[in-house]
Amino acid sequence: MPPATDRLILHFTDVANVPKIIAAGGIHPDNVMSLNSAGFTECASVEIKGARRTKPVPVAPYGYVGDYVPFYYAPRSPMMSAISHGRVPGYTSSRNLVYLVSSIVRVDAAGLAWACCDGNARTGITRFFNTWVDLEAKIDWPLMKDQYWSDTPQDGDRKRRRMAEFLVHEFFPFSLVFAVVTHSQKVLDMIKTALPQGVETAVRPGYYI
Numbered sequence: 001m002p003p004a005t006d007r008l009i010l011h012f013t014d015v016a017n018v019p020k021i022i023a024a025g026g027i028h029p030d031n032v033m034s035l036n037s038a039g040f041t042e043c044a045s046v047e048i049k050g051a052r053r054t055k056p057v058p059v060a061p062y063g064y065v066g067d068y069v070p071f072y073y074a075p076r077s078p079m080m081s082a083i084s085h086g087r088v089p090g091y092t093s094s095r096n097l098v099y100l101v102s103s104i105v106r107v108d109a110a111g112l113a114w115a116c117c118d119g120n121a122r123t124g125i126t127r128f129f130n131t132w133v134d135l136e137a138k139i140d141w142p143l144m145k146d147q148y149w150s151d152t153p154q155d156g157d158r159k160r161r162r163m164a165e166f167l168v169h170e171f172f173p174f175s176l177v178f179a180v181v182t183h184s185q186k187v188l189d190m191i192k193t194a195l196p197q198g199v200e201t202a203v204r205p206g207y208y209i
Contacts, residue, residue, distance in 0.1 A: 003132040006105040009071035009166045012080070012097045014041035015187050018180070019194040026173040027100070031066035043083065043091045051122050059130040061113040061169045065121045068114075068167035074144040075099065075181075075207035078120075078159050084209045094208055098191065099181040104135070104166065106176045113169035119160040121167075126160065139164050147206075183208045 011027060017040050021027055031053055033040065053066035084094040107114055118138045119126040129138055140161040143149060149162035179200035182188040188201055195201070 001132060002108050003104050003136070005136060006103050007073060007135075007166075009073060009102050009104060009107070010075060010181075011069065011071045011100045011102075011172070012043075013100065014043045014091075015096050015098050015182070015190050016041045018098055018100075018191045021100075022174055022194055022196065024174075026171055026175075027069045028171060029067050029069050029169075031064065032170075034066070041091075043088070043097060044079065045082070045088050046090075048122065055122060057115050057128055057167070059115050059128045061115070061130075063169070065167065068169055069172040070121075071102070071166040071168070073139065073141075073164060073166065074162070075204075076147065076149075076209050078149070078163050081209045095183040096187060097183070097208070098187065099207060100174075100177045101179040101181060102172075102176045103178070104132075106178070107166075107168060108132075110173065110176055112172070115167045115169070116165065117167070118164050119157075120163040121165055123160055135166075181207055 013021065020040060030049055034053065053064060055065040057063055057065060057068070080094055082088050083091055086092045115128055115130045116135050117126050117128045127138065129135060143158060143161055149158050151158050177199060179202065180191070180195065181202045181204050183205050185203050188203055192201065
């Protein structure tokens with residue numbers, strides 16, 4: 001059964017990685033990149049990546065979180081905030097990040113294996129799913145539309161839920177990316193000539209923290 005509602009999915013990476021991803025035909029998961037990542041700029045916490053490499057995914061196609069290419073459902077993620085506020089050692093320039101934008105309908109049409117979770121994949125209370133019905137019912141879609149996602153006295157779980165992920169198993173073809181979003185024209189100009197014909201571009205400072 002195809003998804004009843006299409007949803008955008010966003011993967012971010014350093015601008016220097018984009019031409020290399022295009023040359024490779026797509027995005028490899030961290031458990032592959034950890035063995036062969038020469039020349040790629042790392043933009044996530046080493047500790048978090050290490051934990052994801054051994055965090056089991058309890059639904060088909062199983063494996064570990066590190067076996068999947070991760071996507072968020074909204075910009076301005078808690079990870080983006082951590083980078084912007086200097087909480088990711090070795091990487092503090094969120095404005096050099098590029099969003100690669102696709103959608104769940106494209107994933108379904110390509111027949112890719114996937115799973116999803118309703119919050120931070122590392123958190124014990126986070127639940128994993130692998131059906132379109134569960135994805136639509138279990139993700140906090142109203143929260144994905146909010147500009148701010150901090151926990152509140154009334155709801156201490158907002159940050160975890162904002163970190164819900166769509167996880168594509170083993171490899172994500174760049175042909176499924178229909179748009180890229182950058183913080184500035186300067187960053188976009190660094191990759192524009194490398195982008196395949198037909199990929200849309202946008203400069204959206206509001207996507208960044």
